[in-house]
Amino acid sequence: MSTYHFVQPLDVLMIRGNKSFGGDGQHGEAVMPPWPSLFAGAFRSALLGKDAGQLASFAHAGDRLAGDLGAVLGSRDEPGSFAINWLSLAILGAEAGVPLAIVPLPADLVAFDAPRVAPLVSLQPTSPPAGSMASGGLPLVAHLRIARQAKPQAGRWLDAAGLAAYLRGELPARTLSSADLFKRETRLGIALDSGSRTAADGALYTSEAIALDSSVGFLVGCEGDGGQLAKTGHLRLGGDGKGARYRAIAFTAPVVPRHAITARRCFRIILATPGVFAGGWLPERVTRCGAGDYRLEGEGFSARLACAAVPRFDTISGWDLARQQPKTAQRVAPAGSVYWFDDLAGDVGKLAEWVASGLWGDNPDRQRRAEGFNRAWLGLWRRNTS
Numbered sequence: 001m002s003t004y005h006f007v008q009p010l011d012v013l014m015i016r017g018n019k020s021f022g023g024d025g026q027h028g029e030a031v032m033p034p035w036p037s038l039f040a041g042a043f044r045s046a047l048l049g050k051d052a053g054q055l056a057s058f059a060h061a062g063d064r065l066a067g068d069l070g071a072v073l074g075s076r077d078e079p080g081s082f083a084i085n086w087l088s089l090a091i092l093g094a095e096a097g098v099p100l101a102i103v104p105l106p107a108d109l110v111a112f113d114a115p116r117v118a119p120l121v122s123l124q125p126t127s128p129p130a131g132s133m134a135s136g137g138l139p140l141v142a143h144l145r146i147a148r149q150a151k152p153q154a155g156r157w158l159d160a161a162g163l164a165a166y167l168r169g170e171l172p173a174r175t176l177s178s179a180d181l182f183k184r185e186t187r188l189g190i191a192l193d194s195g196s197r198t199a200a201d202g203a204l205y206t207s208e209a210i211a212l213d214s215s216v217g218f219l220v221g222c223e224g225d226g227g228q229l230a231k232t233g234h235l236r237l238g239g240d241g242k243g244a245r246y247r248a249i250a251f252t253a254p255v256v257p258r259h260a261i262t263a264r265r266c267f268r269i270i271l272a273t274p275g276v277f278a279g280g281w282l283p284e285r286v287t288r289c290g291a292g293d294y295r296l297e298g299e300g301f302s303a304r305l306a307c308a309a310v311p312r313f314d315t316i317s318g319w320d321l322a323r324q325q326p327k328t329a330q331r332v333a334p335a336g337s338v339y340w341f342d343d344l345a346g347d348v349g350k351l352a353e354w355v356a357s358g359l360w361g362d363n364p365d366r367q368r369r370a371e372g373f374n375r376a377w378l379g380l381w382r383r384n385t386s
Contacts, residue, residue, distance in 0.1 A: 184211075269283065280331070
């Protein structure tokens with residue numbers, strides 16, 4: 001069972017990415033939206049922070065804690081039942097307590113602000129022209145077709161209605177700008193000398209801070225908390241331990257009717273959070289069977305990977321608070337990556353269950369799974385046969 005929480009920062013957030021500072025005068029960029037591990041660590045710390053003794057035991061012992069909290073959090077090396085299963089921005093609507101989810105534009109949607117060009121255009125999987133050569137090995141290529149050349153707009157987002165329409169295979173009616181949701185601010189910092197604990201000579205740096213609009217926060221879905229998580233509380237988020245408050249909130253995630261996929265036998269999978277895949281850009285359970293032939297094989301279903309729109313790889317890492325050391329950096333497929341599948345065979349219900357539980361294979365990275373990576377949406381593919 002999932003519970004959802006609206007997390008609202010009390011100050012700006014320092015959401016640091018994987019890039020470390022270099023020499024003097026370097027600038028640290030913020031990651032927006034943040035990785036789900038930010039909230040996994042914050043909520044786990046909130047659970048542990050209720051008892052200082054438990055916090056010390058968790059950090060230094062190899063075994064999990066006793067009782068219900070131990071079952072929820074597991075141990076330092078083996079997570080328990082608690083996991084993040086949804087992360088997005090959200091706006092509190094006019095009706096109290098109802099969040100409007102806001103997500104970045106997926107990779108197969110392109111926004112424009114130019115004359116004689118539609119404000120939003122979807123990429124269409126089509127066969128490459130005869131005689132053309134490309135490095136991709138999939139049967140179809142995601143093409144952008146517009147009336148004239150125009151520069152795409154960056155920093156566009158879908159609201160809840162737009163996301164629901166998008167998953168149904170429809171073109172959303174509108175998009176939001178990053179400026180409608182948050183601002184990036186620059187903060188000046190001075191490094192400290194570790195020995196004297198005084199300002200290091202000449203070590204100035206700047207970093208980005210995220211200032212959310214007063215009505216904007218984060219919508220975070222949790223599962224497996226076993227009733228241990230309070231309905232309301234406070235969190236430490238991101239660099240410098242900035243404060244945030246959270247409260248439980250009602251939310252229903254958008255779902256595409258299964259009969260629509262059954263009728264067409266084709267679908268899309270869209271990454272809601274970064275994908276940690278053994279095959280790089282290929283989701284788990286998708287294997288290469290031959291030249292241009294990639295198959296998804298799950299328990300009770302199978303399909304052919306026909307096309308993909310995957311932006312440039314991201315790199316995730318993080319800070320292991322229990323061990324007081326950096327986490328291993330991993331290359332990931334970015335959130336918003338889109339995969340088109342056809343020739344679906346088997347049980348659509350089992351496919352939907354696998355996608356809803358995260359795109360993991362037989363031997364998942366349990367830590368990253370608990371942190372909320374590999375989460376995805378199942379969408380309809382209204383295939384253009386013309």
